[in-house]
Amino acid sequence: MEQAIRYAEEAGWTFVKGRGHCFGYLRCPWNDETCRCGEFCQFSVWSTPRSAENHARQIRRLVDHCKYVQDSRD
DSSP states (O other): OHHHHHHHHHTTOEEEEOOTTEEEEEEOSOOOTTSGGGOOOEEEEESSOSOHHHHHHHHHHHHHTOHHHHHHHO
């Protein structure tokens, strides 16, 4: 899962340490009204997910489907 967090950070996302079961949050640096209805993209990173592989895959998928990451690859 650490690799998935690094992957998000390399794409410009910020990791903010959480408390309790939430290990932390990944936050998108672009808060744009045209992306996700203007909602600030945030993803909870759980300290004890049911499946660490699936959780890491979800992180990478969220980053890969970000409008701005896709635009920078074009």
